[in-house]
Amino acid sequence: MVGFIPEAELDRVLARLAGPYRLYVPVSCAGRVELGEWSPGIRPVLEGRAYGTAKQLFLPRSEELFAFGTHPDGTPRVVQPERDRRPLALFGLRPCDARAIGMLDQVFLGQDPPDDPYRERRQGALLMGLVCSRPGRACFCAQVGGSPAGTAGLDLLFTRIGGGFCVEAVSTAGEAHAAQEDWPAATAAQVAGAREIQQAAAPAAMATPGLAQELEARFEDEVWARLHEKCLGCAACTFFCPTCHCFDVMDAGSYDHGTRLRCWDSCMFPKFTLHASGHNPRLSGKERMRQRVMHKFCYYPLRFGPEACVGCGRCIEVCPVNLDIRAVLAELGGSE
Amino acid sequence: MMPEAALKELAARLLEEGLVDLFIGYGPGSLPLRSTPVFLRQAAGAGGLILGPTCENNLAPYLARFPGERVGLVVKACDARALVELIRENQVNRENLYVVGVPCRGVICRQKLEGRLAGRELTAGRIEGDAVRCGGHEWEEAIPLDQLVHPSCAHCRLPAPELFDVCLGDGEDPVAASGEALEARDARDAGARYREFSREMEKCLLCYACRQACPACYCPECFVDRSQPAWMGGSGDLSDCMLFHLVRALHVAGRCVDCGACARACPQRVDLRVLNRRLEQEARELFGFTPGLDPGHKTLPGSFRPDDPDDFVK
Known part of the structure; x- marks a missing residue:
């Protein structure tokens, strides 16, 4: 009813x-x-x-x-x-x-x-x-x-x-x-x-079938160097993304008295993948931006079905340099 | 020739003749009244370059990514001041740079625009002379540009680039009158200032857009990214946010050129100029130093004068 x-x-x-x-x-x-x-x-x-x-x-x-x-x-x-x-x-x-x-x-x-x-x-x-x-x-x-x-x-x-x-x-x-x-x-x-x-x-569906598979094959593609060029490497896109959910767990206070906190973290931060040894597998902004795009449009859909993006456009609105994920996807999806 | 047309021609020529490997300027953004940084390696793209009040980013922070390359860079007056600081701090090799100074009448403050539109979604916008023509679903409005310029621009006292290889245009007057009366030292009591500061800091999410957009923040590793020892928590609570912004302020004191790029990058509309304009004022009043001028001068934190009155040291 x-x-x-x-x-x-x-x-x-x-x-x-x-x-x-x-x-x-x-x-x-x-x-x-x-x-x-x-x-x-x-x-x-x-x-x-x-x-x-x-x-x-x-x-x-x-x-x-x-x-x-x-x-x-x-x-x-x-x-x-x-x-x-x-x-x-x-x-x-x-x-x-x-x-x-x-x-x-x-x-x-x-x-x-x-x-x-x-x-x-x-x-x-x-x-x-x-x-x-x-x-x-x-x-x-x-x-x-x-x-x-x-x-x-x-x-x-x-x-x-x-x-x-x-x-x-x-x-x-x-x-x-x-x-x-x-x-x-x-x-x-x-x-x-x-x-x-x-x-x-409801606009005409514009789904991009096969994008996840295509992205998987383009992990080492030269296009990433160009796509990430203007990205400043801040976390505005991830913090305003309704599906980004990475967090860090940390203690505030001292050894014997304090609170354990869970806080938003971001794959755009260098510290996100910093190993205890000092090695960082995602060395530059290029690897970090690639990870963000790949997680949403490749790894997640290959495992769970839909893209980990709902198309709300917040990342486009908050980006200080107007890096538009729609343009990034168009470029990645429109390869030979 | 109009500055924008001259820019397109110049960028194409620099790339074509191999005088630069890369040209960094602005192109049209994907949202109304936005521009976006563009990186050209071929002359063919130069026709897409634009200039004007939507060019809100400072492009100087990108230079660190292209060591050894000859780069052409578009700079407004404030960006040029940031460049002077980067050169005197040995972060940028002047010889590898082709600096294109451009006239600036102030850039649009998206926060002011949002306030003015009061929730109406802007779906189209263009600049026509002194007017910003805005439009959305069944509405249109022309807003005078001087009502929308960013506070950094409204207080800009130095609207002509100081450092350039070529300066396009003939030094237009900024929309806001240049040389606006210098702000008086904030006379409010410490409590009132602390409340204002707290109110701004409470909005911060620690996304670090301000730091990333700042030409003076070029440390390969920021103190907040240290984990051993961790100088700061990352929880985003008020004390973390205050600590980050105060330490950043101290690090850029005497180096901040008040370009406002940090404040414009902030998705939470934190008024970072609460700190920045004070830094600029202190450098000027206590040391007679304005960051970003006179490339021959030493850095402010790196200079010592035996006759320094030191009268603020109690």
Whole structure:
């Protein structure tokens, strides 16, 4: 069933969520859209996608895994950090970002044992997506198998039509939530309107079959020297990538008293692959940029199927030198 | 001839005649009102070179990647000052360089533009005289360029390149009046300044885009990348961010030319000029030194004057 929420009702729908959930929505922040915690009076921004990723809510920039110390008798003491245990709810998530969370799930939950801190945040989270009626200037989700109206990773899909939103449950959790909310059914005309928007949003698929195999064969290709030329070697692309998930574990404090932290790391940093011997297998920016591209478009798809890129375009927007991954792929995919 | 046309012709000639092996300039970017660094090894690509207020990067940091090659480099006035520092610090061999000075009226500050567009997505943009013509879905707006120039440019006192082999154009006036009144020393109390500093530092993710974009940050290994000993944690908490930016500031003190490339590279809009403009001011007021001028002078940190008043040492 497709439900309908009039635009004026949205505030009440969000208010009901904000009690049991930690609710995040796209908000306007000095000319940018950012994900912000909802509170009464906040109006979600329904145009454009957030500058930052939803990743940071599930895999924070830095998190305390535990604190350690010693009891007065000298025995070791480990303390788990206090966390807000309410589940997360995200409204206005773009389909690309939801798909990215699905990829993070594969990494952090699809292995045995699963990753506890990630699971704690992810479990019970309600992901409410919003169909993109107009792809942005850096968007390329269709090129990597996504869609502006895609449902992967989502629980509920909202389509904004005149006067309100058509809501569809697209997961078991979404169905349970929809049943509980008991939204009035959308009329046939409203459903037809939503379908039209969903179909119009989806551009012709531009998938590049065989790219992974092609890349594997081009590991030593001379093209990398040219492709990486302008890359400054910062980590903006990886930190703003919704699927990049590499982390470092470090201790802060002293030998017998401190915290163990998990922090984002980046394959663009020289220290990322620095061995204890001093040897570094990825010696220059060329090897590091190649790794980033290969991981997303070769190694990951060869092992798990889809590319580890959802085409959100954030890396294009944040790159200080406007190095465009679409151009890189065009060059790599268009070889003889 | 317009500077951009002259640039294309010059770059083509330098490459064709083998006077340079590589020419580094700017080409059109993939996003509206963006340009991107281009690296030309053949004259054929020279027609794609562009100039103008979208050329926000400082290209000098790239030079370290091409030791021994003869490189043609496009420099705005601030980039030329960065180059002077690199030459006097023996990082760049002047003889291998062909420096093309270009006129600059200030580069666009994307942060100011975002604020002005208030969430509307820019999908088309072009510069027409003094106006930046912006457009998106069912809207159009012309914004005067002087309202969008980066703060480093708005405060630029030295808009003509000091170092060049060829200087294109006839030294246009920058949009913001040159020689704007020097900022008064910040009179706010330490608490207020600390709060401002903290507010900026809290945004930092330690992605190091600022360091990578900075012509003065050329250490083969940055102190933050040392693991034995680890001088700094990498957690991105406030103390790490402050430590990184303060140490970087001390390292570039007396060498920073306030080109603003670091601030423009920052994806988090950290106002790094909070530190930079103060460094520049201190160098000028305490030592009478402006980084990036007078290549014959020693580096500021490397020079000693017996008559130095030292009156800031308590």
